[in-house]
Amino acid sequence: MAELSQTFPLQRVDCSLPLLHQGLPTSFSHSDIFWIAPDAEQNPSSDPTGSGTARTLSFSGLNFSKDTDQNECVKVPQKGDQISQHYHLRPSLLADVQPVAQSLGFLPGTVYVLSGLVFRKCLISPHTLPVFHETLFICTVNKGSEGHYIQMLMDSIKNSLCSLLQSDAHITLNLSEMEVGTYETTELNDFVTSKPQHNKSQYFICVKTASYPSAKGSCVGTIAAAPSGLVNNDLGTVFASVNLDLLAMQVCGIPDWRMLWTLDERFLNQFGKGELRSFKSFSLYPPSYVHDVSFWVPEPEQFDETAFHTVARRVSQETVVSIQLLDTFQHPQTGQTSLCYRLTFQSCDKALTHQQVAEMQMRFREEIQQCLHVLLR
Known part of the structure; x- marks a missing residue:
């Protein structure tokens, strides 16, 4: 800001x-x-x-x-x-923009800042968050000038990120123009993905540091023209959405989003008075457990993998860190399809026991059978 x-x-x-x-x-x-x-x-x-x-x-x-x-x-x-x-x-703060704009009367050229929690079902990954803090910067502009204001937002946000991440010598900020739907990474589940207006660009804010050296880096936000008429039919609207949780992970070198929600004093004491500093892991080798589950699905095209991951999140209380599809089998006579998934259980701040994981696995089997209408093998 x-x-x-x-x-x-x-x-x-x-x-x-x-x-x-x-x-x-x-x-x-x-x-x-x-x-x-x-x-x-x-x-x-x-x-x-x-x-x-x-x-x-x-x-x-x-x-x-x-x-x-x-x-x-x-x-x-x-x-x-x-x-x-x-x-x-609410899956995005964009849902709150229209009533807020009507209440305050947005002035053209002024950037309004909204912050708060948003919630999305998503696949399980260390960098995809079912709940996170979003900050939304939104501005009404004269129609036809959206591209100019998007560029101004990009420059300001880039300068801000450089300042936050200046201690890391391997920073790469990649604000790249892409066609909607062509940049398929799980991180983009955490952003507003409404289509930009015709002939307008959508940009993803990608940060690459030594903590996250993957080729694509970590996407911490998006910048685009908002849907026509979101605030004012006579004006255009541009916005920038920033995922503060992913950004905090980048700034502090936190490898797992679940750490941001822990009550463990060993974590909280590292960030006294809200100071941003490098995270020092206190659990170097937490035990992990692997369990497989196989089941028949009624119709493969109707199987909702996001719902499957959501059940795993709830039953395991966020201790499932990975779900992999191991095998797909179609019965030659009945035509039924069977799926086999591998679940990896691991806590971010404590040691799980064999018994705890076994009980969660049994409960998970019961829940997917009841809620997703699958037939266990």
């Missing part, structure tokens, strides 16, 4: 933003959304969106329940359903 304020008039939005939204989001796949069904019996007059005075809510849809289909924790509402009874955790 300090860096951008040198180039743009800047205003931070400090109003409360709702965690829950009602209805069907249009910019994200339904299978990537955390759906929630309020318990009407326990909350007859509550307001789950957070706009009212209710503070305590009970949700029946946080866990898989009988009201499921094979892709979702809570059955996705369809046309004709009572949409008012369905809510989802």
